[in-house]
Amino acid sequence: MKENKYDEAAFFDQYGKMARSIGGLQSAGEWPEFEKLLPDLAGKDVLDLGCGYGWHCRYAVEHGARSAVGTDISEKMLAEARSKTADSRITYIQTAIEEIDFSPESFDLILSSLAFHYVEFFEPVCARLYKLLRPGGNLVFSVEHPIFTAQGKQDWVYDDQGRKLHWPVDNYFLDGRRETLFLGHTVIKYHRTLTGYLDPLIHAGFSLQKIIEPKPSTEALPRDESLHEELRRPMMLLIAAHKAPLAQST
Amino acid sequence: MKENKYDEAAFFDQYGKMARSIGGLQSAGEWPEFEKLLPDLAGKDVLDLGCGYGWHCRYAVEHGARSAVGTDISEKMLAEARSKTADSRITYIQTAIEEIDFSPESFDLILSSLAFHYVEFFEPVCARLYKLLRPGGNLVFSVEHPIFTAQGKQDWVYDDQGRKLHWPVDNYFLDGRRETLFLGHTVIKYHRTLTGYLDPLIHAGFSLQKIIEPKPSTEALPRDESLHEELRRPMMLLIAAHKAPLAQST
Numbered sequence: 001m002k003e004n005k006y007d008e009a010a011f012f013d014q015y016g017k018m019a020r021s022i023g024g025l026q027s028a029g030e031w032p033e034f035e036k037l038l039p040d041l042a043g044k045d046v047l048d049l050g051c052g053y054g055w056h057c058r059y060a061v062e063h064g065a066r067s068a069v070g071t072d073i074s075e076k077m078l079a080e081a082r083s084k085t086a087d088s089r090i091t092y093i094q095t096a097i098e099e100i101d102f103s104p105e106s107f108d109l110i111l112s113s114l115a116f117h118y119v120e121f122f123e124p125v126c127a128r129l130y131k132l133l134r135p136g137g138n139l140v141f142s143v144e145h146p147i148f149t150a151q152g153k154q155d156w157v158y159d160d161q162g163r164k165l166h167w168p169v170d171n172y173f174l175d176g177r178r179e180t181l182f183l184g185h186t187v188i189k190y191h192r193t194l195t196g197y198l199d200p201l202i203h204a205g206f207s208l209q210k211i212i213e214p215k216p217s218t219e220a221l222p223r224d225e226s227l228h229e230e231l232r233r234p235m236m237l238l239i240a241a242h243k244a245p246l247a248q249s250t
Numbered sequence: 251m252k253e254n255k256y257d258e259a260a261f262f263d264q265y266g267k268m269a270r271s272i273g274g275l276q277s278a279g280e281w282p283e284f285e286k287l288l289p290d291l292a293g294k295d296v297l298d299l300g301c302g303y304g305w306h307c308r309y310a311v312e313h314g315a316r317s318a319v320g321t322d323i324s325e326k327m328l329a330e331a332r333s334k335t336a337d338s339r340i341t342y343i344q345t346a347i348e349e350i351d352f353s354p355e356s357f358d359l360i361l362s363s364l365a366f367h368y369v370e371f372f373e374p375v376c377a378r379l380y381k382l383l384r385p386g387g388n389l390v391f392s393v394e395h396p397i398f399t400a401q402g403k404q405d406w407v408y409d410d411q412g413r414k415l416h417w418p419v420d421n422y423f424l425d426g427r428r429e430t431l432f433l434g435h436t437v438i439k440y441h442r443t444l445t446g447y448l449d450p451l452i453h454a455g456f457s458l459q460k461i462i463e464p465k466p467s468t469e470a471l472p473r474d475e476s477l478h479e480e481l482r483r484p485m486m487l488l489i490a491a492h493k494a495p496l497a498q499s500t
Contacts, residue, residue, distance in 0.1 A: 147397055147419055147422070150483075151416060157407070157416070157418070165418070165420075166401060166407070166418035166419060166420040167418070167419040167420065167422075168407070168415070168416035168417070168418065168419075169397055169416060169417040169418075169419050169482075169483045170415075170416040170417065170482050170483070171481070171482060172397070172417075172481070172482060172483045172484055173463075173465045173480075173481040173482075173484070174481060193463055193484070194444065194461065194463055194484075195461065195462055195463045198460075198461050199460075199462075202459075202460065207457065207458075208457075208458040208461075209452075210448075210449075210452065211444065211445065211448050211458075211461075212445055212449075213423075213443050213444055213445045215423045230423075231421070231422070231423040231424060232419075232420050232421060232422060232423075233400075233419045233420070233422050234422055234423070234443070234444075
């Protein structure tokens with residue numbers, strides 16, 4: 001049974017107070033790096049897995065996508081997404097990532113922002129995404145970084161004065177369930193290693209294009225003291241992968 | 251000035267006592283995974299950067315390579331390599347990795363085991379290696395994992411009873427010099443992020459084939475209790491990259 005944490009009212013309300021929930025893509029620190037990984041969207045059919053409020057779907061059609069389908073397990077998320085969307089090119093569907101069901105080669109781009117760490121078994125998902133992409137298509141996604149998810153608590157180690165000493169890594173090679181504290185709630189996430197993200201992609205047939213660990217920009221750092229701690233450990237991993245185009249006939 | 255730690259007698263002696271120095275490839279925990287990344291060696295010209303005792307050079311010619319060149323900054327290492335080698339297909343050259351000098355497209359395979367974390371500037375090295383490879387050639391290397399090198403001390407955090415609590419990560423995005431403790435000596439290594447290893451490869455023209463974090467095999471774990479701690483944090487990163495073959499004329 002997949003957890004549907006975002007349909008719990010108290011958690012959903014907390015999520016709504018996050019900067020990225022209010023400000024959208026421009027308030028997500030990793031967005032400039034994520035945006036760079038996206039291909040030209042003109043005329044593309046786009047699938048967004050774990051679409052949340054629908055920011056990426058709207059971005060896609062605003063940048064020329066022919067269609068965008070957003071999926072999310074949470075009814076509340078999709079209600080919010082629909083209330084923010086007035087564009088017939090966008091469709092929202094309630095489903096878990098593991099259970100998406102579309103015809104093969106339906107999409108030119110599949111993207112996913114911070115959702116795959118809720119997925120327990122990544123290999124079948126990769127195989128399915130590969131089939132859903134047209135030849136030449138792209139997969140671009142972000143997840144919490146394996147350094148961030150390994151130990152489970154997702155918190156720093158502090159000294160007696162409450163200062164952050166370092167980020168703890170433990171149980172790195174023990175893939176699987178972690179009970180994390182997120183927005184004051186216990187949330188189930190799934191840790192996997194870097195290899196655990198990349199090998200299933202390669203095995204499914206993808207070629208790896210880019211692997212980025214986003215960090216605060218040198219412009220942002222002087223403006224916001226709190227960003228300096230983001231230099232101490234990576235929080236996210238961005239991956240761009242590619243399905244080869246059909247070989248040209250000669 | 252590149253550090254030439256291995257030519258310091260006391261350090262060189264300590265290195266000689268490591269299991270991998272005595273037993274060679276079969277005593278290096280990561281070797282089974284490294285070996286899987288190697289292409290068919292038959293007829294290949296091979297370059298091994300930071301060749302140490304020459305184990306990989308000898309392995310290459312024993313598996314059909316036409317030639318193998320091993321380079322190392324340490325005269326003592328190369329003396330040991332030469333004393334262990336009786337094969338005219340193998341040449342050893344004393345040079346720092348940053349200063350290797352061969353004709354373009356001289357090699358089919360470039361490999362390097364646990365040496366690139368001694369290199370301060372990786373981007374120019376990647377560009378040079380790309381030029382040295384023939385089209386269709388392969389680059390296979392291991393380095394200490396960014397999780398292992400980030401904080402600098404390369405040691406666990408312990409509790410009052412000396413038990414290992416977790417592995418500390420800090421200053422992850424601050425690339426550069428680290429004074430590490432290795433074999434009882436202070437050794438200068440250079441930390442870079444995962445992105446810091448992969449982006450220069452992509453920028454140089456390589457495509458990424460495999461990225462592996464080796465871990466103890468399920469067969470080895472029951473035999474050796476000490477291996478269990480190797481599941482707690484990754485120590486090494488193995489990367490296989492590829493230079494595209496020339497496009498076939500039609």
